[in-house]
Amino acid sequence: MQKRKIIWIIEHCDIKGTYPFERAVTLANLLQDESVILFVKTTNQQLIDKLAQTGLNIILFERFTELKKKIREIEPHLIIHDGKDTLVEQVEMIRPFCSTIVHFDDFGVGAQLIDCHLVALFGESHEDSHVHELAGSYAFAVPPNLEKVAYEVLETPDSTIKGELPHIVVAFEDGDNNNLTYRTLRHLTQLHIPLKISVAIDDDYKHDLDSLKLMALSRKNTVIVQNSDALLQLMPQADLIICNANYTPYKVAAAGIPCITTAQHDNELNYAFTREMNGFIHIGLGRKMKQSIIQNAVMELLLHEQRRERAVRKQRNLEILTNNEILKNLLLDLAYARHNMAHI
Structure with a gap:
């Protein structure tokens, strides 16, 4: 034919x-x-x-x-x-x-x-x-690079905390026009518990990096990771990912990692994929993000292993791969x- x-x-x-x-x-x-x-x-x-x-x-x-x-x-x-x-x-x-x-x-x-x-x-x-x-x-x-990372994560299906400290990855892709990366990191630095925080900065990030780096220096175990595939590089070590509500949550769900999402703009606010039924905690519009809301969502996932297990199970049941x-x-x-x- x-x-x-x-x-x-x-x-x-x-x-x-x-x-x-x-x-x-x-x-x-x-x-x-x-x-x-x-x-x-x-x-x-x-x-x-x-x-x-x-x-x-x-x-x-x-x-x-x-x-x-x-x-x-x-x-x-x-x-x-x-x-x-x-x-x-x-x-x-x-x-x-x-x-x-x-x-x-x-x-x-x-x-x-x-x-x-x-x-x-x-x-x-x-x-x-x-x-x-x-x-x-x-x-x-x-994409093939995501598929490779997802299978690497799936080799260790346990949802327990991987290292000595809970590892939070912050990843706002697609430009991050409202600089939710900075806003989220600022809120996380106010959490009075030992954490490891990695901030993924890709090629589309449009804002000042020096202010991010300065904030990272103010808290132990906080790093800025800057490259085109920063999120994929960090996913295998992540215990929790905080990201936008566009296509990024699909990348997270392909592997199955506890995830908090917040909308970068009104369009993302309407997308229904990042809801509880698929294993996500969605906290609404990022530019209106309150410190108490994101901190409560973080603590809910870090303190309750059953909550993390349920989130991972729901994501993996989607069989994105x-x-x-x-x-x-x-x-x-x-x-x-x-x-x-x-x-x-």
Whole structure:
């Protein structure tokens, strides 16, 4: 049978960060038996350089209108869009040249016109979704570096404190516009119990590092870890992770680590994945975070082993590490027109 021609369109979106690019690369690598092209829009040169090293067919673009001619020439069997929310006009422009269009986490009006909408960042009302919408934790693709770390953590399934001191990892990815990293660390330094604290700083962190380092110096066993994969580096040693409520909690759940989440902005406040049913403690909007609330959540998890065990069990029951196979098969079914979305 003829190879399917699959096009990915990935546009950078500040509030969703760089994960949509990771998801596209992860799934494109799984579909290499087909003919796959990634159309990429971003001004992040570091990200562009990283994508260039994947060996995938990457084409940069600046305006969505540039894609019309290219897509018409390719005649793809499947178009997948990720990152920025879409407009009706964007979908209408490419619809005549492809029979099947799939979007990930698209909260724009363009999502109403597509064939399949896969949603990891679902809200409380996702059970009343449109017929073409598939919302669930399986919409998170697991990058290979995360998969490796998760299996390393899973080798030691015990949820007891790993070292002499409880180890808290603070990790606010996707830019941390409201500097919740600083706010969280300040609250943690006021806890009068022996702790080890590691602060993960990735390439997207936009704020002054000196103030963080100065605060770290004021408390023993507190360090700043700065590199592109800081969270993944720290996960195997973490007893508790404090993070944003976007895609980061999926990374935590893939391994199963007690976790407190707080929203970086109003959009994240609406995402329902980071709730008690999935093993998280969610404390609301980060810029309104009260010291007493985060400290109580930390103490609840550190002092009660059964609470940690329950959190880990709920996360691992989601079986995030099986997601890639689910997504690969679904996308292939759509590319080969094996699915009628009305009957999924």
